[in-house]
Amino acid sequence: MSKRRVVVTGLGTINPLGNTVSESWEKLINGVSGISQINSFDTEKLPVTFAGEVKDFDANEYLGKQHARKLDRSAHFSIYATEQALQDAGFNTEERLGADVGIVFGTGIGGIGATEDAVRTYDKRGPSRINPLAITQLMPNSSTGQVAIKFGIEGPSLTITTACAASANAVGEAKNLIENGIVDVVVAGGTESGTTPMTIGAFAQIRALSTKNNEPEKACRPFDQERDGFVMAEGSTVLILEEEEYAKKRGAKIYGYVKGYGSTTDAHHITAPAEDGEGAFRAMRKAIEDAEISVDEIDYINAHGTSTPANDKNETIAIKTLFEEKAYDLDISSTKSMTGHLLGGAGAFESMVCLLSIQNGKIPPTINLDNNDPDCDLNYTPNIPKDKTINIAMTNSFGFGGHNGVLVFSSK
Amino acid sequence: METNEVFEKVKGLFIEDLGIDESKVTMDAKLEEDLEIDSLGIVEVVMAFEDEFGIEIDDEELADVSTVGQAVNLLHSKI
Numbered sequence: 151m152s153k154r155r156v157v158v159t160g161l162g163t164i165n166p167l168g169n170t171v172s173e174s175w176e177k178l179i180n181g182v183s184g185i186s187q188i189n190s191f192d193t194e195k196l197p198v199t200f201a202g203e204v205k206d207f208d209a210n211e212y213l214g215k216q217h218a219r220k221l222d223r224s225a226h227f228s229i230y231a232t233e234q235a236l237q238d239a240g241f242n243t244e245e246r247l248g249a250d251v252g253i254v255f256g257t258g259i260g261g262i263g264a265t266e267d268a269v270r271t272y273d274k275r276g277p278s279r280i281n282p283l284a285i286t287q288l289m290p291n292s293s294t295g296q297v298a299i300k301f302g303i304e305g306p307s308l309t310i311t312t313a314c315a316a317s318a319n320a321v322g323e324a325k326n327l328i329e330n331g332i333v334d335v336v337v338a339g340g341t342e343s344g345t346t347p348m349t350i351g352a353f354a355q356i357r358a359l360s361t362k363n364n365e366p367e368k369a370c371r372p373f374d375q376e377r378d379g380f381v382m383a384e385g386s387t388v389l390i391l392e393e394e395e396y397a398k399k400r401g402a403k404i405y406g407y408v409k410g411y412g413s414t415t416d417a418h419h420i421t422a423p424a425e426d427g428e429g430a431f432r433a434m435r436k437a438i439e440d441a442e443i444s445v446d447e448i449d450y451i452n453a454h455g456t457s458t459p460a461n462d463k464n465e466t467i468a469i470k471t472l473f474e475e476k477a478y479d480l481d482i483s484s485t486k487s488m489t490g491h492l493l494g495g496a497g498a499f500e501s502m503v504c505l506l507s508i509q510n511g512k513i514p515p516t517i518n519l520d521n522n523d524p525d526c527d528l529n530y531t532p533n534i535p536k537d538k539t540i541n542i543a544m545t546n547s548f549g550f551g552g553h554n555g556v557l558v559f560s561s562k
Numbered sequence: 563m564e565t566n567e568v569f570e571k572v573k574g575l576f577i578e579d580l581g582i583d584e585s586k587v588t589m590d591a592k593l594e595e596d597l598e599i600d601s602l603g604i605v606e607v608v609m610a611f612e613d614e615f616g617i618e619i620d621d622e623e624l625a626d627v628s629t630v631g632q633a634v635n636l637l638h639s640k641i
Binding site: 281 | 581598
């Protein structure tokens with residue numbers, strides 16, 4: 151029996167660039183940064199004062215105050231992006247989707263903002279004043295459950311917490327659910343809202359973040375000599391995955407195929423990549439094997455490209471190890487240069503970028519790449535987008551913990 | 563404090579703190595069915611009452627409270 155094939159029929163997103171797919175894409179291909187000074191809380195004590203925040207979104211207005219106040223901001227985003235994606239795929243969001251639809255969601259740190267709030271209340275007013283909704287807001291599976299409740303998703307559900315690889319793994323595991331015949335439709339995505347005081351402070355403590363406080367828009371500069379860390383960002387992106395024949399029978403439009411998935415673990419260090427990006431290399435190779443293609447067929451790589459010194463260097467080495475001399479002909483870019491690092495939401499967002507690149511025949515640039523680090527000597531599409539017919543695109547996501555998730559998307 | 567004053571304060575808490583529509587908050591309104599306050603929400607309501615009126619409410623005292631009016635009467639008896 152031939153393998154059941156998986157297509158993407160709907161996209162939804164809310165992120166620092168915009169609150170719709172089209173607005174986000176416009177910004178991406180025009181090289182616009184979504185990074186700015188944090189204005190949702192006082193950053194005076196923090197060594198990092200900027201991030202990629204979602205703008206112009208009022209959860210009370212969207213969900214109603216009684217509903218909105220029960221959820222962490224990360225779950226607001228999840229519901230918002232899911233509704234867009236379901237509508238884009240032609241599902242009626244007023245009806246329950248039922249037991250034939252599954253959900254796989256990724257997040258790095260779940261409702262960390264709710265955790266911070268609850269701890270502050272505990273310290274100030276004691277245990278009897280802790281928000282009774284704290285647990286249901288902070289648990290990492292909160293978005294998965296809240297999205298399922300909102301849209302009546304009764305099939306299998308999974309929450310994946312592989313840090314910055316979480317939603318790449320979510321899309322990959324959703325593909326597996328469909329390929330294996332468990333369900334025909336899966337809502338696959340990721341969310342994050344960690345632009346909160348303690349979380350920014352804690353990431354800064356491990357020197358993971360850029361400290362270019364005076365020029366936030368230029369702070370995220372993947373593969374550039376002057377890069378000094380990643381930039382925290384928040385948002386959610388959701389893809390509707392379906393079995394090909396099921397989607398075609400519904401008459402759904404098809405963005406492309408989820409053709410390959412590779413998942414590996416460094417088993418090396420909790421934050422640092424394995425030497426020469428060995429785990430990343432194996433994940434890319436696995437994804438290409440799963441896609442049943444050769445390395446020559448990759449038209450575009452949406453790199454993990456976080457703008458940390460270690461990632462960008464090791465990812466470059468991993469790409470060279472896999473593609474050998476052909477690595478220099480590849481078109482690569484890091485859209486994190488514009489969005490910042492969406493952490494658990496990054497893999498889903500960058501999956502969307504791959505699909506839109508295939509659809510539109512355009513590669514978004516890596517902005518702020520003015521002087522390549524000598525260790526980063528591939529073609530990262532610096533500063534200017536590129537027109538190109540893209541049949542196959544690959545996206546890399548690597549997370550703290552040593553988790554590597556790689557996806558391959560194709561036009562047919 | 564008169565019963566109607568307690569009701570007005572309770573109504574204010576429901577509207578401001580919990581985001582419930584003003585028109586729904588009547589003495590007869592059922593907390594669960596009409597105001598959509600679930601088991602988690604009840605804990606929030608109790609916390610809000612305790613802070614507002616400076617009292618403590620035991621879980622046992624809530625056993626017979628299922629409407630806004632019953633909550634108002636309980637509060638009135640404790641103030």
